[in-house]
Amino acid sequence: KAGVTQTPRYLIKTRGQQVTLSCSPISGHRSVSWYQQTPGQGLQFLFEYFSETQRNKGNFPGRFSGRQFSNSRSEMNVSTLELGDSALYLCASSVSMGYTEAFFGQGTRLTVV
Amino acid sequence: AQSVTQLGSHVSVSEGALVLLRCNYSSSVPPYLFWYVQYPNQGLQLLLKYTSAATLVKGINGFEAEFKKSETSFHLTKPSAHMSDAAEYFCAVTGATGGGNKLTFGTGTQLKVEL
Numbered sequence: 010k011a012g013v014t015q016t017p018r019y020l021i022k023t024r025g026q027q028v029t030l031s032c033s034p035i036s037g038h039r040s041v042s043w044y045q046q047t048p049g050q051g052l053q054f055l056f057e058y059f060s061e062t063q064r065n066k067g068n069f070p071g072r073f074s075g076r077q078f079s080n081s082r083s084e085m086n087v088s089t090l091e092l093g094d095s096a097l098y099l100c101a102s103s104v105s106m107g108y109t110e111a112f113f114g115q116g117t118r119l120t121v122v
Numbered sequence: 123a124q125s126v127t128q129l130g131s132h133v134s135v136s137e138g139a140l141v142l143l144r145c146n147y148s149s150s151v152p153p154y155l156f157w158y159v160q161y162p163n164q165g166l167q168l169l170l171k172y173t174s175a176a177t178l179v180k181g182i183n184g185f186e187a188e189f190k191k192s193e194t195s196f197h198l199t200k201p202s203a204h205m206s207d208a209a210e211y212f213c214a215v216t217g218a219t220g221g222g223n224k225l226t227f228g229t230g231t232q233l234k235v236e237l
Contacts, residue, residue: 013165040223052212052227065222099165103223110156111223113165 010034011113013102017027021120027088030117031108034081034102040064042111043075046097055098058083059106087119124149126196127215128228136236141185141200143231146215148194155196156214156225157187166212172196183207196219 014033022028034041040074042065043055054067058077075085079103097118101111129144147153150210154173158166170181187198196213210232214225 013163040225042225044225051229052214052225054224054226057222057224059222065224067224101166101223101225106222109223110168110171111225112168113158115163115165118163 010079013100013112015098015100015114017076017117019118019120020113021122022090024092026090027086028090028119029086030083030098030100030119032083032085032100032102032114034083034100035112038102038104038112039081040103041077041081042101042103043085044085044105045069045100045118046099047095052099055085055100064106066082072091090121092121095119124151124153124215124224124226125214125218126155126228128211128213128231130231131229132232132234134234134236135203137205138202141203141207141233143198143211143213143233145187145196145198145228146194147196147213147215149215151216151217153195153215153217155187155189156216157181157185157196158199158212158214158227160210160212162209164174169198169211203233203235205235205237208233 020052040059042057057065077083097116099116100114125148157169172189180186213228
């Protein structure tokens with residue numbers, strides 16, 4: 010069974026640009042969550058999607074957005090990139106809502122220059 | 123609000139020695155607790171989870187954790203460390219209202235295993 014797939018693995022963007030990251034969950038999983046990991050702030054929750062609807066949102070500015078498609082694949086978008094957005098972005102998939110365990114992808118390393 | 127506190131950002135043990143990584147939680151509702159491991163440039167791998175079925179939870183790679191409500195703790199242990207255990211370990215809690223899977227993570231403990 011394939012795991013969570015995140016693309017691309019590495020990305021370099023210029024300040025002010027926008028970026029889209031992709032996440033394909035484990036087959037049969039319907040919940041997808043996104044996290045940002047930085048040395049200073051650690052692991053922080055961005056948002057969670059289930060059945061194409063955002064169910065939960067972390068404390069991030071509106072520049073961070075996401076969506077989920079009918080096949081449960083998810084994308085997150087960051088507009089007007091700032092240097093502080095440089096981070097490892099992790100996607101996690103779960104079978105459903107309700108405190109089920111989360112399986113993580115290998116992440117996308119975003120560097121903003 | 124839920125939170126977890128990991129005591130000790132760096133822990134160093136000798137190969138073959140006991141591993142003890144500490145985690146204390148704060149939650150106004152019965153928590154679901156997890157331990158994850160992260161190797162360099164990798165995602166997070168689930169080691170074990172507590173979901174109120176049993177207080178002593180066994181996970182992968184010989185790790186286990188005990189849920190102690192009286193101490194609000196969920197410490198991770200392994201009887202004998204191996205070089206391959208060197209990694210960063212994260213304790214996490216969920217149980218937010220609304221039934222979501224949002225995880226709140228601790229700050230992590232970097233485990234070093236020495237010969």
